[in-house]
Structures are given as C-alpha cells and as structure tokens.
Amino acid sequence: MTVGPVERDEATAEFFDGTAAGQFLLRRCPAGHFGEPAVAQCTTCGSMDLAWVPAAGGATLISWVVSYSRSVGDEPPLRTVLVIGELDEGPWWWAQLVGDDHDADAAGLVAGLRLRVDFRRAGDEFEAVPVFVRA
Amino acid sequence: MQDAGPRFWPAARRPVIAGLGMTELGKVYGRTPAQFAAEAVRLAAADAGLQLAEIDGLLTSSGVSGGISIDLQRDLGLTDLRLLSHLQAYGSTAGAMVQFASMAVQSGMARAVACVFADSPLKPERRAGAVYGTRRTPAGWWGMLGASGVVGANPMYALAARRHMERYGTTSEQFGHIAVAQRGWAARNPAAQLRSPITLSDHQESRWIVEPFHLLDCCLVSNGGIAVIVTTADRAADLAQPPVSVLGWAQSHPGRYLRRNPELGLVTGAAAAGPAALGMAGVSLTDVDVAELYDCYTFTVLVTLEDYGFCAKGEGGPFVASGVLGPDGKLPLNTGGGQLSGYYMWGMTPLSEAVIQARGQGGERQAAAHDVVLVSGNGGVLDHHSTLVLGSAAAAA
Numbered sequence: 001m002t003v004g005p006v007e008r009d010e011a012t013a014e015f016f017d018g019t020a021a022g023q024f025l026l027r028r029c030p031a032g033h034f035g036e037p038a039v040a041q042c043t044t045c046g047s048m049d050l051a052w053v054p055a056a057g058g059a060t061l062i063s064w065v066v067s068y069s070r071s072v073g074d075e076p077p078l079r080t081v082l083v084i085g086e087l088d089e090g091p092w093w094w095a096q097l098v099g100d101d102h103d104a105d106a107a108g109l110v111a112g113l114r115l116r117v118d119f120r121r122a123g124d125e126f127e128a129v130p131v132f133v134r135a
Numbered sequence: 136m137q138d139a140g141p142r143f144w145p146a147a148r149r150p151v152i153a154g155l156g157m158t159e160l161g162k163v164y165g166r167t168p169a170q171f172a173a174e175a176v177r178l179a180a181a182d183a184g185l186q187l188a189e190i191d192g193l194l195t196s197s198g199v200s201g202g203i204s205i206d207l208q209r210d211l212g213l214t215d216l217r218l219l220s221h222l223q224a225y226g227s228t229a230g231a232m233v234q235f236a237s238m239a240v241q242s243g244m245a246r247a248v249a250c251v252f253a254d255s256p257l258k259p260e261r262r263a264g265a266v267y268g269t270r271r272t273p274a275g276w277w278g279m280l281g282a283s284g285v286v287g288a289n290p291m292y293a294l295a296a297r298r299h300m301e302r303y304g305t306t307s308e309q310f311g312h313i314a315v316a317q318r319g320w321a322a323r324n325p326a327a328q329l330r331s332p333i334t335l336s337d338h339q340e341s342r343w344i345v346e347p348f349h350l351l352d353c354c355l356v357s358n359g360g361i362a363v364i365v366t367t368a369d370r371a372a373d374l375a376q377p378p379v380s381v382l383g384w385a386q387s388h389p390g391r392y393l394r395r396n397p398e399l400g401l402v403t404g405a406a407a408a409g410p411a412a413l414g415m416a417g418v419s420l421t422d423v424d425v426a427e428l429y430d431c432y433t434f435t436v437l438v439t440l441e442d443y444g445f446c447a448k449g450e451g452g453p454f455v456a457s458g459v460l461g462p463d464g465k466l467p468l469n470t471g472g473g474q475l476s477g478y479y480m481w482g483m484t485p486l487s488e489a490v491i492q493a494r495g496q497g498g499e500r501q502a503a504a505h506d507v508v509l510v511s512g513n514g515g516v517l518d519h520h521s522t523l524v525l526g527s528a529a530a531a532a
Contacts, residue, residue, distance in 0.1 A: 006282035009275035036394055038276045043394060063301070063400070065293040066346040067284060070262070080284045082345075084294055084399075092395045094294070096284040111301050122282065129282045 002098050003129040005122040011038070012127075014052050019128040023054040024117045026089055034089040059085035059132060061113040062092060085115050085132050093117075099133045140415045141237070142382055142526075146369035150237035151378035152525070153247075153371040154183025154364030155490045160478040161328045163358045164259050168202035171253035171360030173210045179249060179362040184375030187211065190364065192218030192245030194232045198254030198481055207251070218245040225514025226429055227386065227404075228252065229361075229482025230521030234384040236365035246366060252483045253360030263356040280393075288431065289353065291516040293345040295400030296434040300347060302401060302449065307347050309452035310433040311338035314351045314475055316461035317430070321472025323462065323500035328355055329476040352433045354474035361483035363490060379493040382507075383416025383524035385409075392518045404520025405442035405511060416507075416524035420444050423524075424504040425492045426466065427485035429513040430473040439511050440468075443522075467492070467502035482512035482521065493527045506530035 008016040015037045018025035027035040029047035034055075041048050062084040069078040081097040097109075098120065114135035119128040141149055156178025158171050166174075172195065180187050193216055197203035205219050218239050224231050232250035239245045257263060273282055285291065299305050315335055321327035333351065341350035371378035387404030389396075413419060420443065430436045437451040445466070446454035459466045471477045471488035478484060489510045491497050497505075505527055512521035 003284070004282035005273050006278040007274045009278075012275050012279065038393070063294045063297045065290055065297055065348075066343070067286075067290050067293075068343045068345065077343075082284050082290045082294065086395070090395060092393075094280060094283070094285050094291070094393060111298075126282075127279070129279055131283055 003096065003120045003122055003131065005126040006129060008127055016127040018052065018054065019119050019130060022119060024057065024087070024130050025052045026055050026087070026091055027051070028053040034091055036091040036093070055087050055089055055117065057117045058088040058135065059093070059115040059117060061109060061111055061115055062086050063111070064097065064109045081109070083115070083132055087117070093130065095131050097132045097134070140383060140417050141241070141380070142417055144241065146372070147367055148241045148243070149368040150240050150365055150381040151368050151371045152233065152363050152381060152490055153366045153374050153376060153378055154179040154185060155487060156180070156182055156362040157326065157487055158359045158361070160326060160359035160480065161357050162257055164257070166255060166358070168197055168200055168253045168255050168360070169207060169210055171255060171358065172203050172207055172251045172362070175253060175360035175362035176207070176211055176249045176251050179364045182376060183364050185247060185364065187213070190247050190249050191216055192236060192239055192248030194218070194236060194248060194250045195221045196223060196228045196232060196252045198252065198256065200254050200256045202255070203253055218248060224519050224521070226431065226481050227512035227514040227519040227521035229486045230384070230510060230512035230523050231386060233363065233365060233381060233486065233523055234386070234521065237381045237384065240365055240367050246370060248365045249362055250365065251360060251362035252481055254480070255358040256356055257358045288516065289345045289348060292432050292434065293348045295517055296347060296432065298400035299434065299438060303452065305437065305452035307349065308335060308339065309456045310352050310437065311335045312456045312460060313430070313433040313436050314338050316464065317469045317473045318476045319461040320470050320500055321476035323498070324471045324477055327472040327477040328357065329472070348432060354431045355476070355479040357479040359478065359480060361480045361487050363486065377494045377528040379490050379528070380526035380530065381523065382418070382526045383412040383414070385411035385415065385522050387520045389518060392515055400438070400517070402448070403438055403442050403513065403517040405439045405513070405522065408520045408522040409443040412522035412524050416526070418507055418524065422507045423509045424467070424506055425470060425489070425502045425508045426468045427489040427492070427508060428469060428511045429482060429485055430469055430475050431513065433475065435513055435517070436469065438517070439513065443509065462500065470497060470500050470502060485510050485512070486523070489523070489525050493525050495527065
C-alpha cells in the first residue's frame with residue numbers, strides 16, 4: 001500500500017473533488033498569488049477572495065527523508081521516501097515520493113530535482129491522495 | 136529600555152521561581168496525567184516551603200495524552216484562586232506559563248502561581264514510538280498528510296533538518312556529538328532515564344527512525360509531571376529555596392506551518408525570542424553561564440544554538456563537534472541529559488534543569504558558574520518558541 005486511507009471533511013471537499021479528477025487544486029487570489037490548498041486567505045496579500053485553480057503539476061524538490069517502519073520478525077523495515085515539493089506556482093506540499101527504488105536509499109535525491117504531482121488511493125472507498133513522482 | 140526590565144523592579148513585583156516539584160519520571164505506570172500533575176504541584180509547594188493553600192494562581196498544561204484541565208484546582212482542593220487557566224503552545228508552553236505567571240505576580244493579580252505539566256503516554260503494553268504517531272484520525276487535511284506518509288513529528292523535523300544539512304553541510308556525525316555530550320551529562324543525573332555512556336559510533340549505528348535521524352537523535356517518551364511556583368522576590372525571601380529570578384522572557388511564533396517557508400530548518404523563532412529575552416534581562420549572550428535548550432531532536436539543539444547566536448548561522452555543526460559540549464566542554468548545555476537522555480516533559484525538561492542549576496543544586500553535574508541560565512522552549516515543527524532568562528540568587532543581589 002502506497003498511501004493510507006483518508007476521508008473528506010467539510011474543509012477538504014473541493015480539494016478531493018479535484019484529486020478525484022486528477023487535479024491538484026491551489027487557492028488563487030484576484031491578484032494572481034497562489035496559496036496552499038488549506039489556506040483561508042492569501043498568504044501574500046491577505047485577500048479572502050480565493051478561487052480553486054488546478055496546478056500545472058510540476059514541482060521541484062525542497063527536502064527529503066527516508067522513513068523506516070518498525071521491523072516485524074525477519075522482515076526488513078519498510079522504507080518510504082517523504083519529501084517537500086515546491087509546486088511551480090510557488091506553494092509547498094509535504095507528501096510521499098513514490099516510484100523510487102528505495103533499496104538504493106534516497107541516493108540521487110538533491111534539492112532542485114524535478115518532480116511531478118500524481119495521485120494514489122488506499123482503495124476505491126477512500127479519497128485520492130496527492131503524491132510526488134520523479135518528472 | 137534595559138533599566139525597565141524585571142531586574143530593576145521592586146522586590147514586591149519582581150518574579151522569581153521559588154518551588155520545583157518533579158514526580159518520578161519515565162516508565163512510571165498506573166497514574167493518570169491529572170494525578171501526576173497534582174503530585175507535582177504538591178511537591179513544588181513543599182519544595183518552596185509554601186502551604187498548598189497559599190497558592191493563589193494555577194496554570195495547567197498537558198501533553199500528548201491530554202487529561203489535564205483547570206479541574207486540577209478541584210483535585211488539589213484549592214479555593215478562591217485569583218488566576219486559573221489552561222495553556223497550550225506545545226513545547227513552548229512551559230516557558231510561556233512562567234512568563235504569564237511572572238506578569239501575574241508583577242501586576243499583583245496573584246502572589247504565588249503554580250505552573251504544571253504532566254503526561255502519561257507510555258502504557259506497559261505499548262511501544263514508545265506508537266504514542267506520538269497515532270493521534271490523528273484519517274480525515275481532512277491532517278488525514279491526507281498522514282495518508283501520504285508524513286506521520287508524526289519525526290519525518291517533519293527530519294525534513295527540516297535535511298534542509299540545514301543541504302544548505303550548510305551539517306552532518307549526522309555532528310548531530311551525534313550532541314547526543315553523546317548529553318548522555319555524558321545524564322550519567323551524572325540520578326533522575327535521567329538513560330545513563331549509560333554512548334559513543335559517536337553508537338549514535339551512527341543506532342537504527343534509522345527517519346533518515347537523517349537515527350534513534351539516538353530522537354527524544355525519549357516519559358510519564359510524569361513537573362511543576363514550578365512563581366512568586367515575588369520579597370515573598371520568596373522567607374521561603375525554603377534559593378530564589379531563581381525570572382530576568383527576561385520572549386516568545387516567537389513564525390506561523391508558516393506546512394506553508395511555503397524558505398526559512399524551514401534554517402532559522403527558528405529562537406532567532407527573534409532569544410535577543411528579545413536577553414535584552415529584557417539586560418544581559419548579553421556572553422553573560423550566559425548555562426544553556427538548557429529544548430531538544431526534541433539533536434538538530435533542534437543545533438539550530439537553536441545558531442539562532443541564539445552561540446555560533447554563526449550555518450556553523451552549528453562544526454561548533455557542536457568542536458568539543459565545546461559535554462561535562463568536559465566549556466558550554467554547560469542540557470546538563471541533566473535533556474529530553475534525549477534525561478526525561479521528556481516537553482518544556483519542563485529544560486526549565487526544571489535550569490532551576491536546579493541556577494540554585495546550585497546540580498550535585499555531580501552542577502555547573503561552576505550558574506548566575507545566568509538561558510532556557511528555550513520549542514513547539515510544533517519549530518513553529519512556537521519561548522525563551523526565558525533565569526538568574527541565580529547571587530545574580531539578583
């Protein structure tokens with residue numbers, strides 16, 4: 001399983017409508033400033049007049065770590081690469097980087113690496129969750 | 136502005152810490168957070184030489200297991216309080232409580248304010264690491280963060296630390312110097328949970344939690360409670376313990392949690408709160424004899440040292456690896472072992488050790504000079520900061 005289960009609430013309904021359609025929705029004010037999906041007012045100018053606008057999907061790597069699960073029996077720990085990506089529109093997003101060969105650790109990851117937003121679900125009954133893949 | 140600071144206030148207004156109460160800490164089972172909190176307040180009153188009924192202010196705070204509220208007044212049988220509130224600013228709370236209590240006694244609103252934190256997240260059948268990773272339900276923004284793999288504080292602090300490593304070349308070995316030094320102090324602290332010496336190799340070979348953090352980069356999880364009592368200098372003069380002056384204080388809450396933040400992992404609220412608190416105290420960094428810094432991770436210590444100005448920005452790695460730390464170094468830092476090796480009572484860990492050091496009651500680990508003690512509190516993911524400057528009885532004279 002790549003991502004865990006998550007359900008929508010009142011605050012995330014529009015956002016998850018977007019992920020279901022393969023879109024990562026950002027908030028944009030009339031002056032054109034982009035903000036993270038969870039912001040309630042523009043982080044640049046304070047405007048409360050925010051529209052949902054799909055991100056283009058491109059991003060660059062800001063930071064990365066490798067999370068280790070607790071070993072169970074003889075099984076090696078499950079490794080997950082977690083990153084902060086800066087979307088090309090400016091906002092940051094904290095999520096998993098999927099599709100990497102985790103046996104090679106996080107070798108080759110370096111700030112500035114190009115990424116792309118993708119989506120995964122834990123199951124049909126759960127919401128689609130944004131993740132990053134290498135561009 | 137400096138001569139307006141607490142040092143110059145009349146004794147009837149000047150805040151001091153007169154009592155410290157610490158329950159048994161660590162793997163102590165069978166008690167609720169509220170029970171730990173009540174015991175800590177009783178211990179603090181007894182330590183100060185105060186009757187419990189003389190406490191006229193109570194500030195409560197709780198950790199990951201919750202369970203504490205202003206109902207603690209009833210548990211303690213306190214009546215006719217003149218100040219009562221519950222605070223939550225995460226790891227900066229303990230420092231903040233002392234700040235608000237200091238303002239309360241300065242204004243005359245209250246005369247003796249107990250500030251308490253307690254937590255009992257550890258259960259006999261439960262792993263320590265499970266405690267801090269499972270408190271969010273999988274819904275909404277928080278649920279999505281967890282669903283995408285970013286669960287709990289470990290990966291979030293690791294992502295912040297990686298930026299420091301990338302930008303300044305800071306290494307895991309340098310983090311290790313902090314862990315080793317603090318274990319060296321913990322060996323001299325009977326209240327510390329982990330007292331066996333460790334080496335840099337032990338640090339490097341400890342299992343990954345979230346790379347770049349090894350197990351020995353991460354704090355403990357502890358059960359227990361700690362309380363302090365803030366009163367005025369004139370009241371404390373008749374009490375049992377050497378008074379510890381609250382000379383200066385400040386907070387900083389940058390407010391960019393999970394937002395675009397070019398300073399993530401590079402600069403924290405300590406950069407603003409440190410100089411402000413030192414300025415209020417009328418002292419400079421070179422006057423600081425002992426530093427008790429919030430150490431949820433080794434990295435937190437390193438970046439706080441930079442932000443306070445103990446070394447230049449970006450030079451925290453070489454600084455901590457230079458031999459300056461530990462019982463044989465020239466900077467007494469986290470002298471009780473801190474949260475890494477001592478006990479994890481959020482901001483009460485650095486605060487309690489600061490009070491012990493300022494009093495000169497550190498026993499085997501007592502710093503020779505202890506007139507000015509700098510204390511940090513850090514909460515969220517480097518999002519909330521409190522700084523206290525404490526002074527020994529001699530420094531106030």
